[in-house]
Amino acid sequence: MRKYPFISILPLLVFVIFFLGCGIYFNDFYLIPSPIAALVGIVAVFILFKSNINEKTETFLKGCGDQKILTMCIIYLLAGAFATVSKESGSIDTVVNLGMASISPQFFPAGIFIIASLLSFASGTSVGSIVTLGPIVIAFAEQSQLPLGIAGGALLAGSMFGDNLSVISDTTIAATQSLGCEMKDKFKENAKIAIPAALISIVILIFVGFQFDLPSATFQNVGDYNLVLVFPYLLVIILSVMGINVFVSLFLGILFSGALGLFYGTFDSIGLAKHTYAGFTSMTEIFLLSLLTGGLAALVEHAGGIDYIMKKINRVISGKKSAVFGIGGLVSIINLCIANNTISILISGKIAKKISDKYALKPQKVASVLDIFACYVQGLIPYGAQILILISLSKFKIQYTDLLLHSYYLHILMVFTIIYMIF
Numbered sequence: 001m002r003k004y005p006f007i008s009i010l011p012l013l014v015f016v017i018f019f020l021g022c023g024i025y026f027n028d029f030y031l032i033p034s035p036i037a038a039l040v041g042i043v044a045v046f047i048l049f050k051s052n053i054n055e056k057t058e059t060f061l062k063g064c065g066d067q068k069i070l071t072m073c074i075i076y077l078l079a080g081a082f083a084t085v086s087k088e089s090g091s092i093d094t095v096v097n098l099g100m101a102s103i104s105p106q107f108f109p110a111g112i113f114i115i116a117s118l119l120s121f122a123s124g125t126s127v128g129s130i131v132t133l134g135p136i137v138i139a140f141a142e143q144s145q146l147p148l149g150i151a152g153g154a155l156l157a158g159s160m161f162g163d164n165l166s167v168i169s170d171t172t173i174a175a176t177q178s179l180g181c182e183m184k185d186k187f188k189e190n191a192k193i194a195i196p197a198a199l200i201s202i203v204i205l206i207f208v209g210f211q212f213d214l215p216s217a218t219f220q221n222v223g224d225y226n227l228v229l230v231f232p233y234l235l236v237i238i239l240s241v242m243g244i245n246v247f248v249s250l251f252l253g254i255l256f257s258g259a260l261g262l263f264y265g266t267f268d269s270i271g272l273a274k275h276t277y278a279g280f281t282s283m284t285e286i287f288l289l290s291l292l293t294g295g296l297a298a299l300v301e302h303a304g305g306i307d308y309i310m311k312k313i314n315r316v317i318s319g320k321k322s323a324v325f326g327i328g329g330l331v332s333i334i335n336l337c338i339a340n341n342t343i344s345i346l347i348s349g350k351i352a353k354k355i356s357d358k359y360a361l362k363p364q365k366v367a368s369v370l371d372i373f374a375c376y377v378q379g380l381i382p383y384g385a386q387i388l389i390l391i392s393l394s395k396f397k398i399q400y401t402d403l404l405l406h407s408y409y410l411h412i413l414m415v416f417t418i419i420y421m422i423f
Contacts (some may be wrong), residue, residue, distance in 0.1 A: 007048055008305035011296060012337040015041030019383055023400075033285055034383045038292035045299045056299060063298025064291045068343060072127075072290050072385070076283040078250035079131035083393060084279030085254050085272065086232050087135055089261035094229040095136045105144050106212070109205040112137055112151055113158040113409070117198065119237060120162025124169040126378075127385050128246060129159040132236055134393040146212060149402025152390055154205055156379060157409035159386065164375040164413075165194050170342040175371040178349025179356060181363035189368040193416045201409035208406075226264075232257040286388045289339075297338045301347070309333055310351045323359045324421050327352045327366060328373040339384045341374035372417050379410045 019037035026032075046056060063069070086092060103111060112133075120129035133155055141151035163169050165187065176186050232253050239249040258272045267275065300306065310330060317326045330351065335344035348370065356366045378384050382400045391398050 005304075005308060008300060008303040008308050009337075010048055011041045011044040012300050012305065014044040015293075015296060016337060023382060034388065035285060035288040035292055037383070038289055038296055041296050042292060042299070045296065045303075049299070049303055059299050059302045060295040063295035066294050066298070068340075069290055069294035072340075073287050075127070075246055075250070076287050076290070076385075076389075077280045078247065078254065079128075079279075079389070080281075080283035081276045081279030082232075082236070082250050082253045082257065083131060083135045084282060085261065085275050086257040088271075088275045089229065089232070089257045089266050090226065090264070091229045091232050091257055091260070092135045092139050094226050095233060098227070098230065105146070106209040107206065108140065108144060108146055109150055109154045109209045110202050112140075112154040113161075113198075113202060113205055116155050116158025117162045120159045121166045124163065124166040124172070125246065126159035126163035127389060129162065130155060130386055130389050130393075131250075132233065133159075134390055136233070138394045138397075146209075147402070148394060148398045150208060150406045152394065152398045153403050153406025153408070156386060156390060156403055157201060157407040160375050160379040160407075161194060161198050161409055161413075164371055165190055171345055171371050171374060174342050174345040174349065175367040176364075178345060179353055179363035179367040179370070181367050185364035186367045186371070189362075189364045190371065193368070193372065193420050194413060197413040197416050198409055200412055204408050229260060232260065282392060283389075285392065286385060289383065289388070290385070293338055293340075297343070300337075306334065306347055310348070314351065314355065317355060317359075320359050320361060321422065323355050323361060324366065324369055327355055328369050328417075328421070331370050331374045332377045335374050335377040336381060339378070339381055341378035344374050344377075345370055369417065369421065372413065376410055376414050376417075379407060380404060 015037055018040050019032070019034060022032040022037070042060065045060075046053065049056060116129050116133055119132065120126050137151050137155045138148065140146070141148050163171065166172060172183060172186065176183050235256055236249050236253040239252065254276065258276070261267050261272060261275075262269065313326050313330045313333075317323045327348070331344050331348040334347050335341055338344060338347075352366055352370055353363075355361070356363055379386060381387070387400065387403060390403070391400065
């Protein structure tokens with residue numbers, strides 16, 4: 001495929017502008033399905049890039065079939081099935097009722113943030129934490145009459161905190177490997193920024209929780225709960241903490257939830273099969289979006305679009321501070337375009353390493369900044385996996401703007417990071 005200058009990034013811009021433009025114009029970011037927006041960008045590639053159509057098709061299919069893309073897609077299917085089967089078996093109702101009987105409602109927002117942080121830190125995945133806790137948190141909020149935006153924002157922010165700081169996270173591995181530094185060194189640098197931001201966020205969430213006069217009757221008439229039905233979630237969490245393959249964890253969670261549903265007569269074997277398939281179909285949008293954006297990103301990169309972005313950012317760097325900001329801007333732009341923080345770090349890692357060596361920057365500091373900026377952008381874009389899954393699990397009851405407003409940790413983290421970069 002021929003190499004192009006600015007035109008090589010136009011398809012990505014078409015995708016982003018079309019998706020965001022429709023969301024702003026209609027005041028609804030999910031009125032136009034996100035895979036359709038990605039398809040518009042793909043069509044732009046085939047129109048703008050004057051090369052052999054067979055070559056473009058082959059590049060597109062290779063991008064769709066990338067191992068990371070397919071891995072995410074299968075995780076989405078299993079995650080949707082686990083969420084649906086565990087809900088139908090009664091596990092979610094049990095966890096919600098148990099929590100409402102045990103926790104003061106004013107501490108729900110802070111508690112959600114802390115639990116999500118611990119789980120994502122231990123498992124190294126924000127998506128996994130949202131999938132595991134999302135159905136519980138949403139049901140919890142609905143029954144306690146806590147605004148869904150606040151509950152969802154706390155879950156999103158806590159999940160991104162743990163993912164960003166975890167030593168086993170894909171983003172940490174990608175950042176440290178790209179910059180050639182030790183994980184423990186990156187963790188120390190990252191912790192200087194992330195932990196203070198998290199502590200301030202917890203204080204804010206406690207304050208927010210006490211602003212709501214949640215009806216006491218809600219907590220006096222808590223439904224029954226069966227502790228046995230908590231075990232599917234405990235199983236998935238424990239396996240995640242142990243570092244067991246996410247496919248195995250989710251598949252065993254589905255089997256366990258299904259077995260309990262069969263044992264208690266909640267559904268029969270046919271019902272289990274239907275609920276599992278319903279879980280698959282609940283993830284159709286994000287499944288298709290991941291496939292299509294994988295192909296779109298491959299086409300743009302093959303045409304020189306990513307290299308073009310990198311060269312433009314490299315030209316504005318004049319010293320150490322601008323170098324660090326340039327690296328942050330680089331990974332942010334790429335993440336904005338492809339909606340995957342790990343892949344964004346992998347793509348920008350090579351140029352970040354060159355900039356780091358040229359200006360004698362400490363690799364652990366650069367790795368930390370690289371990871372934080374990717375984390376921040378990923379936690380805010382409406383077509384990112386984390387927000388899409390969370391909104392899908394809520395059956396679109398959570399508004400994107402509410403999530404944006406109440407993800408306090410993410411905004412505080414970015415303020416702290418900028419201060420850190422300047423001083």
